[in-house]
Amino acid sequence: MSFPVVSATVFAPLAGALIISCIPASRKEVIRWVAAVATGISFILSIYLVLAYDLSAGGVQFIEKVDWLPTFGIKYFMGADGISVVLLLLTAIVGFTGVFASWGIQNRVKEYFITFLALTFACAGVFAAFDLFLLFVFFELAVLPKYVLIAVWGSTKKEYAAMKLALYLTLGGAIILLGILCLYFVAGLNTMDILVLAQHSFTHQQQVWLFALLTLGFAVQVPIVPLHSWLPDAHTGAPTAGSMILAGVVMKLGAYGIIRVALWFFPEGAVVWAPLIAIFAVICVVYAAFVAMGQKDLKYMIANSSISHMGYSVLGIAALSVASLTGAVFQFFAHGIMAALNFALAGMTYDRTHTRIMAAMGGLAKVMPVLAIAFAIGALASVGLPGTASFWAEFSVFVGSFPVFPLWAILSISGIVFTAYYMLRAVQRVYFEPLKKEYAELKDAVWYDWVVISVIIFFIVAMGVYPSLLMDLIGSGLEPILAGLPEAKPAIDLGWLSALGGVK
Numbered sequence: 001m002s003f004p005v006v007s008a009t010v011f012a013p014l015a016g017a018l019i020i021s022c023i024p025a026s027r028k029e030v031i032r033w034v035a036a037v038a039t040g041i042s043f044i045l046s047i048y049l050v051l052a053y054d055l056s057a058g059g060v061q062f063i064e065k066v067d068w069l070p071t072f073g074i075k076y077f078m079g080a081d082g083i084s085v086v087l088l089l090l091t092a093i094v095g096f097t098g099v100f101a102s103w104g105i106q107n108r109v110k111e112y113f114i115t116f117l118a119l120t121f122a123c124a125g126v127f128a129a130f131d132l133f134l135l136f137v138f139f140e141l142a143v144l145p146k147y148v149l150i151a152v153w154g155s156t157k158k159e160y161a162a163m164k165l166a167l168y169l170t171l172g173g174a175i176i177l178l179g180i181l182c183l184y185f186v187a188g189l190n191t192m193d194i195l196v197l198a199q200h201s202f203t204h205q206q207q208v209w210l211f212a213l214l215t216l217g218f219a220v221q222v223p224i225v226p227l228h229s230w231l232p233d234a235h236t237g238a239p240t241a242g243s244m245i246l247a248g249v250v251m252k253l254g255a256y257g258i259i260r261v262a263l264w265f266f267p268e269g270a271v272v273w274a275p276l277i278a279i280f281a282v283i284c285v286v287y288a289a290f291v292a293m294g295q296k297d298l299k300y301m302i303a304n305s306s307i308s309h310m311g312y313s314v315l316g317i318a319a320l321s322v323a324s325l326t327g328a329v330f331q332f333f334a335h336g337i338m339a340a341l342n343f344a345l346a347g348m349t350y351d352r353t354h355t356r357i358m359a360a361m362g363g364l365a366k367v368m369p370v371l372a373i374a375f376a377i378g379a380l381a382s383v384g385l386p387g388t389a390s391f392w393a394e395f396s397v398f399v400g401s402f403p404v405f406p407l408w409a410i411l412s413i414s415g416i417v418f419t420a421y422y423m424l425r426a427v428q429r430v431y432f433e434p435l436k437k438e439y440a441e442l443k444d445a446v447w448y449d450w451v452v453i454s455v456i457i458f459f460i461v462a463m464g465v466y467p468s469l470l471m472d473l474i475g476s477g478l479e480p481i482l483a484g485l486p487e488a489k490p491a492i493d494l495g496w497l498s499a500l501g502g503v504k
Helices: 005-021 028-052 082-101 109-128 132-141 143-153 158-187 204-219 230-237 240-265 267-293 298-319 322-353 369-383 389-401 406-431 447-465 468-483 495-501
Strands: 061-069 074-080
Touching: 005 028, 005 061, 005 074, 005 082, 005 109, 028 082, 028 109, 028 468, 074 082, 074 109, 074 132, 082 109, 082 240, 082 322, 082 447, 082 468, 109 132, 109 143, 109 240, 132 143, 132 158, 132 240, 143 158, 143 230, 143 240, 158 204, 158 230, 158 240, 204 240, 204 267, 230 240, 230 298, 240 267, 240 298, 240 322, 240 468, 267 298, 267 406, 298 322, 298 389, 298 406, 322 369, 322 389, 322 447, 322 468, 369 389, 369 406, 369 447, 389 406, 389 447
Parallel strands: none
Antiparallel strands: 061 074
């Protein structure tokens, strides 16, 4: 039997958490290094998966399958296709750098790293599971660590933010579970194997309503406006690494679920609802960008920016074209690492200035030039500057969306202008105004800050210069999903939406 590389990638953080649970709480430095090694192993294995994936063969590779609950047709089925390997790499990058972004944590260090590693494990499991029940289990396992991270180690309104997050995500999970049960009994196949269910022929009406039900559940975690209000509070309340993984990975779980389950199983339903989804996508882009422009708190601004940028992915999903879907998934990765960098830098800045109000800062580039340069790179990546990963993601979404929804594509492009305004204004206010006296003695990046900054910026630039490495993988993973898309008109009368934005 070959080495179970996918399970090792997923379970390495959990193994680290179990080892940490056996270490005395007073051995803080040992605990930190165990967490770093555990996530480092996952990071190395995820790079191996990207490089070892056979594009010519395609499909799901590195398969591990064991009967789990045979009565219900449930298996421990882990593997990776082109989409999965990209998102496992994203999770590993954010998990590894998140450990170093947490190096300065002093309060309950042992419990903190156990919780963070458990969250990293659960997120990775979602991307590697090819049994629908197993995917749901990993999806739900991620809720508790998120709640604990915010409630225990958070800051602003942390109890309120943690409870709001838990309620919203539990509601979304309940809707997803209802959708899975309906799917299971409607299919009548006594299996939860995603590859088998994707080949089943559901009726048109079944596709329409099951797609709507599952997409609604997953949309809570994207999040799509108006289901988004839990996210800014959660970001602002979370500790630095909590915000990194929340924006970098957790927000991608819902969008991934829409593509992996709702779109793949119910392509006719996707065609029906695509015009409505496109409208909500544009609302996400424009509305959240306007909210970000009005923020005084640096983390609130980045949080609303994340909602806006995920709107591009949702628009790409709605357009249902090769280019738009490829761009949507690439945006998962590009936005994930870019948002992780921005939240890491916001946390580093807060640790030194003890404020998140941008107007209260100013001139920090004089004393923190490394953080200033890194934040400028993060801002330019947010804008989608050519040479960064975000450029190719957004470009692909626009190219794929314009022939389908020309009006909505044009409106969503305006989000770039808004992003340039609030991100560059933040760079100016925080780093390039006159230095305040109380900040004259602040220290620049230390060694563990350098790890976070250098690793993430490397991938931002590397994937901006050579995007085809991941684009080709994503395209391979999307092939079976795109093959099932029909050229059909909506069965529900959505003509007014078609008139506004066009329809495939």
